[in-house]
Structure formats: C-alpha cells, structure tokens
Amino acid sequence: MIRNYLRIALRNLRKSPGYSFINIFGLASGLACFILILIFVQHEISYDIFHKNADQIYRVIQRRPGAGGAKYWAATSPALAGSLRQEFPEVAVATAVFPTSNPLLSLGEKHFTEEGILADNHFFDVFTYSFLQGNVGKALKDPNSMVLTASLAHKIFGNKNPMGQTVMYQNKYPHIVTGVIEDVPETSHLSFSYILPAVSDQYYQDCISREPWYNNGLYTYVALAKGANVQQIEKGMRKYIDRNLADWRPEDRMTFLFQPLKDIHLKSQHLQTFTFEKSGNYKFMYLFLAIGFIVLMLACANYTNLAVARSIRRAQEVGIRKVAGAWRWQLIGQFLGESLIMAFLALISAVVMAHLILPSFSRLVERPIRMEYLTNPTLLPGLLLLALLVGLISGSYPAFIMSRLKPVQVLKGTQTKLANRFTLQRILTVGQYAVSIALLVGSFIIYKQMQLVQHQQLGYNRDHVLTIKVNDETLSQQYATIREDLLRDPHVTAMSYSQYLPTTVMTMQSMSRWEGSGDQLLPSNTSSVDYDFLDVYGIQLVAGRGFSREFGTDTLGAPIALINESAVKALGWTPKQAIGKEFNYSDGRGKRSIVGVVKDFHFNSIHQSLGPLVLTLNRESGGYISAKVRPEDLAGTIARFEDAVKRISPYPFEYEFLDDNFNKLYKNDLRLGEIFTSFTLLAVLIASLGLFGLAAYSTQQRMKEIGIRKVLGASVPGIIRLLSKDYLKLVLIGFVIAAPLAWYVMNRWLEDFVYRIDMSWWIFALAGAFALMIALLTVIFQSLKAAWMNPVKTLKTE
Known part of the structure; x- marks a missing residue:
C-alpha cells in the first residue's frame, strides 16, 4: 500500500510540473533561509560553553552612579580579583585579564602583530584550555614567561620546538615560552594568540600601587563554588565596598554585579567598555530567528493554499476511492505522504541552496558558520525533523479536509465549488501579504535611518582624515619630527596626535567642581589630545581658547583641560563662567583648570546620547596620528606616511580613513539592514509564487465562465478586473493589518537611536504600493492568458 501511495504521489508530481515546482521551490527557499538562521543561532549560543564548569564562571561588572544616570562598565579595578579571593569563600578562584596594548612580537628580525592578553597566574584555574606543551600550574608563574597558541607557535618557530625559546615583546621585553595551548575556539569571547603574566606589565603594576579602586582597566572573572548564591555574593560585595571605601560618599560608590560567562557574547551591549571582541546581540539573534520562522511559515502557507485550490481536481478521486472502500485514515495517510515527499524533496x-549561499551569508553576519555534519551531531537529525514538521504542517489541513468529502455529493458534482468555501485560502493570502508589507516597511525604515546616520551632523569633520594607529612608544616620542617632515607635503594640511579618535572615546573618569568637594561625582569620557586636535577635526570652540603652543603654560601634561557643553551644563555653569574654573579629576593628577569649552560633538555612536567630555593636553604612548589630507594623489600621500613611519617603527603600518572607522560604529545596523532586505525580498518572492499558483488554479476553474463572458462581449480589461479584484482586496486587507504592526516594531527599534527619523505615512504607502504592484503583476499574467484565450476552446466541451 505504501508503495502504491508513493507511486500515486510521484505520478501527481509529474502530472503537474508547474504546481510541483512552485511548491518545492517555495518550501526549499523557506527551508534554506531557516536552516542558515538556525546554524547562525546555534553558533551564537555556543560561545564559551567549552570551558569546564562554564555554568559556574562569571565576569564581574560594575555599576557606577552619576549625573545623567548610572553607567555599567565591563572593566573593573585590579584590586578586585584579590579581594574576591580573600574575602569571599563562595569564590573558588578569581582572575584578572586585560588585552595587550601594543601587540608586537619579535624573533630576531621577524616581527609579528598578534592580539594577546595579560593575565594573573590564576587564569588557567578559571578557564579551560588544553595544554600541548608545558605545565598548566607553572606557565604564568614567572614574570618573563609566555604561553602561545599552537598556530602562533608554528607561525613564529615553524617546526622547531618553541619551549624555552625567547620572544621579544614590544621590541624590548624578553619573554620565554613556557607553554603551548590549542588554538582558542572561534566561539570564545576571549580572543588571543598569546598570554603574558600581568605582573610584567607596567600599567598593571601602576594600578596596583596607585589608588587601585580608581583605576578600571582590567576584566575580572570568577569561578564560584558549587551551590554558591550569586545574589548573596553581590550583597556581600556592597557591604565590603562600604567598609573599604568609607571615605567615598555612599551615592558615589560602585556596585558589583556578576554576569554569567554564557551571557557575555550576546548580552554586553549596555557595557561602556568591552574590547576583547565585537560581541553579538541577542536582540538581532531573536529577530533573525523570528524572520526565519516567518519565511518558513509563508512557504508552508503556500503549500496549503495551493493544495486547497487543487482540491477540486482531486475531489472525484477521493469520491471514487471512498466508494471502492478506502478508509478516511488511508486518505489522510496518502495526502500527508504526498506532503512529506514534497517536504523531503x-x-x-x-x-544545496544553503551550501551555495553559506559563504555569502557567513561574510554578511561576520561569523565562521559552517554546515558540518560529522562535528555537529544535531545537524542532520535536526534537518530531517524540520522536513517532517514542515510536511505535516503544510499537508495537515488539505489532508483532513479532503478526507471528509462525501462520495455521493462529489460524484454528483454538488461540491464543484468546494474551493470557494475554504476561507483559509483568504486568511493565508492576507497573512502572507501582511507579513511581506511589514517586512517592506521595516526595510525602508532601516534604510532611511542609516541614511540619517551617514549624513548626521556630528560636530566634527570626518572627510579626508587619514588615521594611523600608534603601537610603538618610539613613534610616539618622535611624533614631532614626523609631523614637521610630513607637513612639508602640500597634500597634508594639518596633523594631530590623540589618545582616541573622535568616533570612539572610551576612557571614563569622574569629575566634580573643585570649590565644592561635596558635589556628586560626574562620570565623563576623556581623551588626551595635542595642540592641533581641534584644527584637524574642525571642532568649534564655544568659549575660551584651545590648546596652543603660543602659551607657555600649555605644555604636555599641564593641569589644564577643555570640556564640552554637556560637561559645563552638568557642572552648573555657563560656558563663559566655566573659563578659569577648576575641577577635581580622578585620573590621579589632581585638579585641572578649564581653558576652553568646545561645542558638543558625538564622540561615540549616535545610539548613545551626548555626555560630558574632558580633553587633556598630553601624548600617551599609544594612540592615533590624524592627518587632514587633500583628495588628490591619496596613494602617494599614504606611501609617504608609510615611509615616514617605517623609518622609525618596526610595527606594521596600519592606516584607515576616519569615514571607514565611523562606518564600523554602525556595522551591526548596516548588516541588519542588508539581512532584513534579503529576507524581505525572499518573503515577497514566496508570497508572489503562492499567489501566482493560486491565481492559475482559480483562473482555470473559471475558464468556461470567462468564455461565456467573452462571447457576450466582455472586454479584456473587464476580464482582468474581474479576476484581479478579489486578490487585490486581500492585499489591501493585509496592508491594514501590517501597518500598525510594522509601526510598533520599528518604533521599538528606533528607540535605540538618539537621533532618528520620523516614520512618515509615505513609507507605509510606498510599501503597500510596492506589494500591490507585485501582486497585480503576479495575477495579471494569468488573467491576460485567460482573457486572450479563444472562447471556442473553452466552451466546445459543453
């Protein structure tokens, strides 16, 4: 019997190739989309689960109060890890980790720029990495030790044994290789190629010795004892801080929170500092999963719709089989079997489609996503289960409806209008176009918002600004010589040195009015700059003056500062009142005098509101050289910069135009727009395919009616209107449903932007018109074919 059902199913597929293609292609498109998204989601939720006892590992983050609302920092004090180990028995072990600042490794004349981390000797007690060589307990004991990953060890030493070999760090600090570990998995939020002992770093030593609770540049991780209560530890930390920071006002004291290791990758967007990797976003993940599910449901709806429309042709088959003695469950089994065959095809x-699209999709989401059937044991069973569910969902309604037909009525011809009674067809068509229109609205709004971002007035100039990352202390020390040399080039109009670019000022300190030491501390972003920073970026002064070589008091490291309008307002002054005022600053250098107030400019993404900013006159060992250049002969200008830098520094020459750096701030949003648009077009295609098939079957059932109308004088436009109006009404109903839904969802998305577009009525009208046009083009093809057919051919059998 099963063989007979299979033969019937395959025969039906061959008899209706158009119907079969539309169904298989529609289902395949929905399945391919859903498969890619499932693999992406599986990759995102697999971060850091490879560590032993990953459920017990947490990163400690801090909440800092202040004017303008509390801030959450991923970076913490270097004193925190030791305090946790000593004061809290629930903490089995704690470790401090931070990224290397100037990642240059050297072996003789060979230089390698690799990202590494510095960690204390408890690192391998918290995290699980497999040692290929060396002793895990002794690997980071010596301040001059070093642990390499296998790939970096091979890159530096080739087939030579790396153990005991000496590698120079930053071209001046020797480190001996004491261990080699397996490469860090791709699904690790900690990304590094080597580990150095934290005690070997001068910054770490300075933080420990000089007010460690004020300095926050490290990341603290803990492994809790089994049965430990996180909330109780957090309460204990509050009491500990109250005891040890008694000289701080209670409202100024930080609060520590424990973030689960498995949440770090997807749930760190609210944190002010996070530098190990570009983290994921759980909102995007859920959004993609929802869109993938919607597209798959659209494909299932297509199958159901077409199967119901096709039911008239098969009504007599069902009637004859019932007269011949077929049971209802046998008919259900046959129709579900056909649906399952369609689903598995x-x-x-x-x-096949997913494998072809996967490289492009992987580049789009910036993840190394692969379909590996052997290493991913859930993939193949998951695919088979998915096809089974799709087949059952798609075929259930037609199977149960067709099996209920009464043979007497069918064979007498009293149910020839059966398909017209199925309101599910209309519901599914409305639903398909409602979803398609909502996705179209979303795509248009994302595009418009990204246009606003790209052309937003930022308060600084980002056109034709060449930026060079400074990793070498020697390059920093000889910047004045380089500047003097390069400014002789007529293509270079201005140069500056700064700790950060104006797109991403990351460091935060606390400030308060000097004459009112009891005032609340004000968290503020800060960057050290030189005399020419305002000129290069065209940042305007509101009051006072900028840093200048003409003032003898303006020397590198001088206790003077520029602050922005937001800082002035938060401190309770006007810009003119602020000039000459002094404020206390938590950078360890005491009070500072304000010499100028700059106009507010966006020193971070416009997802964030403008806040207080302090610019100090200094030159850090690491930072950026910025140069305003002319657009002519850019290749020659870049080559001259490269030559000037390479004469001084062994570091690879790295440059970027500020425009490109700016675009990185919105890469996730741009990526969302591209993916959203792709899914939208796929959804519209699937909906159109379904409508095309539905219109074809509906038109075929009305061929004789059309023939009679033509004989009675009906025109071609009249017949097109007759056949199209019902479907266009469904699209309009879909628009009425989609508009408020799309408005609500996109309004929530726009809430993440400080500056955002207005959702004008024409965006919704444009999406509706586009969907209506697609539907009309889809239906009109079938309508024209029917309207042009010779009525003699359709009526001669009557």
Missing part, C-alpha cells in the same frame, strides 16, 4: 534542494 524541498529539503534536499534547500540543503
């Missing part, structure tokens, strides 16, 4: 096509 679609799955095969979907897997």
Whole structure:
C-alpha cells in the first residue's frame, strides 16, 4: 500500500510540473533561509560553553552612579580579583585579564602583530584550555614567561620546538615560552594568540600601587563554588565596598554585579567598555530567528493554499476511492505522504541552496558558520525533523479536509465549488501579504535611518582624515619630527596626535567642581589630545581658547583641560563662567583648570546620547596620528606616511580613513539592514509564487465562465478586473493589518537611536504600493492568458 501511495504521489508530481515546482521551490527557499538562521543561532549560543564548569564562571561588572544616570562598565579595578579571593569563600578562584596594548612580537628580525592578553597566574584555574606543551600550574608563574597558541607557535618557530625559546615583546621585553595551548575556539569571547603574566606589565603594576579602586582597566572573572548564591555574593560585595571605601560618599560608590560567562557574547551591549571582541546581540539573534520562522511559515502557507485550490481536481478521486472502500485514515495517510515527499524533496534542494549561499551569508553576519555534519551531531537529525514538521504542517489541513468529502455529493458534482468555501485560502493570502508589507516597511525604515546616520551632523569633520594607529612608544616620542617632515607635503594640511579618535572615546573618569568637594561625582569620557586636535577635526570652540603652543603654560601634561557643553551644563555653569574654573579629576593628577569649552560633538555612536567630555593636553604612548589630507594623489600621500613611519617603527603600518572607522560604529545596523532586505525580498518572492499558483488554479476553474463572458462581449480589461479584484482586496486587507504592526516594531527599534527619523505615512504607502504592484503583476499574467484565450476552446466541451 505504501508503495502504491508513493507511486500515486510521484505520478501527481509529474502530472503537474508547474504546481510541483512552485511548491518545492517555495518550501526549499523557506527551508534554506531557516536552516542558515538556525546554524547562525546555534553558533551564537555556543560561545564559551567549552570551558569546564562554564555554568559556574562569571565576569564581574560594575555599576557606577552619576549625573545623567548610572553607567555599567565591563572593566573593573585590579584590586578586585584579590579581594574576591580573600574575602569571599563562595569564590573558588578569581582572575584578572586585560588585552595587550601594543601587540608586537619579535624573533630576531621577524616581527609579528598578534592580539594577546595579560593575565594573573590564576587564569588557567578559571578557564579551560588544553595544554600541548608545558605545565598548566607553572606557565604564568614567572614574570618573563609566555604561553602561545599552537598556530602562533608554528607561525613564529615553524617546526622547531618553541619551549624555552625567547620572544621579544614590544621590541624590548624578553619573554620565554613556557607553554603551548590549542588554538582558542572561534566561539570564545576571549580572543588571543598569546598570554603574558600581568605582573610584567607596567600599567598593571601602576594600578596596583596607585589608588587601585580608581583605576578600571582590567576584566575580572570568577569561578564560584558549587551551590554558591550569586545574589548573596553581590550583597556581600556592597557591604565590603562600604567598609573599604568609607571615605567615598555612599551615592558615589560602585556596585558589583556578576554576569554569567554564557551571557557575555550576546548580552554586553549596555557595557561602556568591552574590547576583547565585537560581541553579538541577542536582540538581532531573536529577530533573525523570528524572520526565519516567518519565511518558513509563508512557504508552508503556500503549500496549503495551493493544495486547497487543487482540491477540486482531486475531489472525484477521493469520491471514487471512498466508494471502492478506502478508509478516511488511508486518505489522510496518502495526502500527508504526498506532503512529506514534497517536504523531503524541498529539503534536499534547500540543503544545496544553503551550501551555495553559506559563504555569502557567513561574510554578511561576520561569523565562521559552517554546515558540518560529522562535528555537529544535531545537524542532520535536526534537518530531517524540520522536513517532517514542515510536511505535516503544510499537508495537515488539505489532508483532513479532503478526507471528509462525501462520495455521493462529489460524484454528483454538488461540491464543484468546494474551493470557494475554504476561507483559509483568504486568511493565508492576507497573512502572507501582511507579513511581506511589514517586512517592506521595516526595510525602508532601516534604510532611511542609516541614511540619517551617514549624513548626521556630528560636530566634527570626518572627510579626508587619514588615521594611523600608534603601537610603538618610539613613534610616539618622535611624533614631532614626523609631523614637521610630513607637513612639508602640500597634500597634508594639518596633523594631530590623540589618545582616541573622535568616533570612539572610551576612557571614563569622574569629575566634580573643585570649590565644592561635596558635589556628586560626574562620570565623563576623556581623551588626551595635542595642540592641533581641534584644527584637524574642525571642532568649534564655544568659549575660551584651545590648546596652543603660543602659551607657555600649555605644555604636555599641564593641569589644564577643555570640556564640552554637556560637561559645563552638568557642572552648573555657563560656558563663559566655566573659563578659569577648576575641577577635581580622578585620573590621579589632581585638579585641572578649564581653558576652553568646545561645542558638543558625538564622540561615540549616535545610539548613545551626548555626555560630558574632558580633553587633556598630553601624548600617551599609544594612540592615533590624524592627518587632514587633500583628495588628490591619496596613494602617494599614504606611501609617504608609510615611509615616514617605517623609518622609525618596526610595527606594521596600519592606516584607515576616519569615514571607514565611523562606518564600523554602525556595522551591526548596516548588516541588519542588508539581512532584513534579503529576507524581505525572499518573503515577497514566496508570497508572489503562492499567489501566482493560486491565481492559475482559480483562473482555470473559471475558464468556461470567462468564455461565456467573452462571447457576450466582455472586454479584456473587464476580464482582468474581474479576476484581479478579489486578490487585490486581500492585499489591501493585509496592508491594514501590517501597518500598525510594522509601526510598533520599528518604533521599538528606533528607540535605540538618539537621533532618528520620523516614520512618515509615505513609507507605509510606498510599501503597500510596492506589494500591490507585485501582486497585480503576479495575477495579471494569468488573467491576460485567460482573457486572450479563444472562447471556442473553452466552451466546445459543453
């Protein structure tokens, strides 16, 4: 019997190739989309689960109060890890980690720029990495030790044994290789190629010795004892801080929170500092999963719709089989079997499509996503289960409806209008176009918002600004010589040195009015700059003056500062009142005098509101050289910069235009727009395919009616209107449903932007018109074919 059902199903597929293609292609497209998104989601939620006892590992983050609302920092004090180990028995072990600042490794004349981390000797007690060589307990004991990953060890030493070999760090600090570990998995939020002992770093030593609770540049991780209560530890930390920072006002004291290791990758967007990797976003992940599910449901709806429309042709088959003695469950089994065959054929096509699309999709989401059937044991069973569910969902309604037909009525012809009674067809068509229109609205709004971002007035000039990352202390020390040399080039109009670029000022300190030491501390971003920073970036002064070589008091490291309008307002002054005022600053250098107030400019993404900013006159060992250049002969200008830098520094020459750096701030949003648009077009295509098939079957059922109308004088436009109006009404109903839904969802998305577009009515009208046009083009093809057919051919059998 099963063989007979299979033969009937395959025969029906061959008899209706158009119907079969539309169904298989529609299901395959939905399945391919859903498969890619499932693999992406599986990759995102797998971060850091490879560590032993990953459920017991947490990162400690801090909440800092202040004017303008509390801030959450991923970076913490270097004193925190030791305090946790000593004061809290629930903490089995704690470790401090931070990224290397100037990642240059050297072996003789060979230089390697690799990202590494510095960690204390408890690092391997918290995290699980497999040692290929060396002793895990002794690897980071010596301040001059070093642990390499296998790939970096091979890159530096080739086939030579790296153990005991000496590698120079920053071209001046020797480190001996004491261990080699397996490469860090791709699904690790900590990304590094080597580990150095934290005690070997001068910054770490300075933080420990000089007011460690004020300095926050390290990341603290803990492994809790089994059964430990996180909330109780957090309460204990509050009491500990109250005891040890008694000289701080209670409202100024930080609060420590424990973030689960498995949440770090997807749930760190609210943190002010996070530098190990570009983290994921759980909101995007859920959004993609929802869109993938919607597209798959659209494909299932297509199958159901077409199967219901096709039911008239198969009504007599059902009647004859029932007269011949077929049971209802046998008919249900046959129709579900056909649906499952269709689903598994679609799955095969979907897997092929997914493999073809995967490289492009992987680049789009910036993840190394692969379909590995051997290393991913859930993939193949998951695909088979997915096809089974799709087949059952798609075929259930037609199977149960067709099996209920009464043979007497069918064979007498009293149910020839059966398909017209199925309101599910209309519901599914409305639903398909409602979803398609909502996705179209979303795509238009994302595009408009990104246009606003790209052309937003930022308060600084980002055109034709060449930026060079400074990793070498020697390059920093000889900057004045380089500047003097390069400014002789007529293509270079201005140069500056700064700790950060104006797109990403990351460091935060606390400030308060000097004459009112009891005032609340004001968290503020800060960057050290030189005399020419305002000129290069065209940042305007509101009051006072900028840093200048013409003032003898303006020397590097001088206790003077520029602050922005937001800082002036938060401190309770006007810009003119602020000039000459002094404020207390938590950078360890005491009070500072304000010499100028700059106009507010966006020193971070416009996802964030403008806040207080302090610019100090100094030159850090690491930072950026910025140069305003002319657009002519850019290649020659870049080559001259490269030559000037390479004469001084062994570091690889790294440059970037500020425009490119700016675009990185919104890469996730741009990526969302691209993916959203791709899914939208796919959804519209699937909906159109379904409508095309539905219109074809509906038109075929009305061929004789059309023939009679033509004989009675109906025109071609009249017949097109007759056949199209019902479907266009469904699209309009879909628009009415989609508009408020799209408005609500996109309004929530726009809430993440400080500056955002207005959702004008024309965006919704444009999406509706586009969907209506697609539907009209889809239906009109079938309508024209029917309207142009010779009525003699359709009526001669009557």
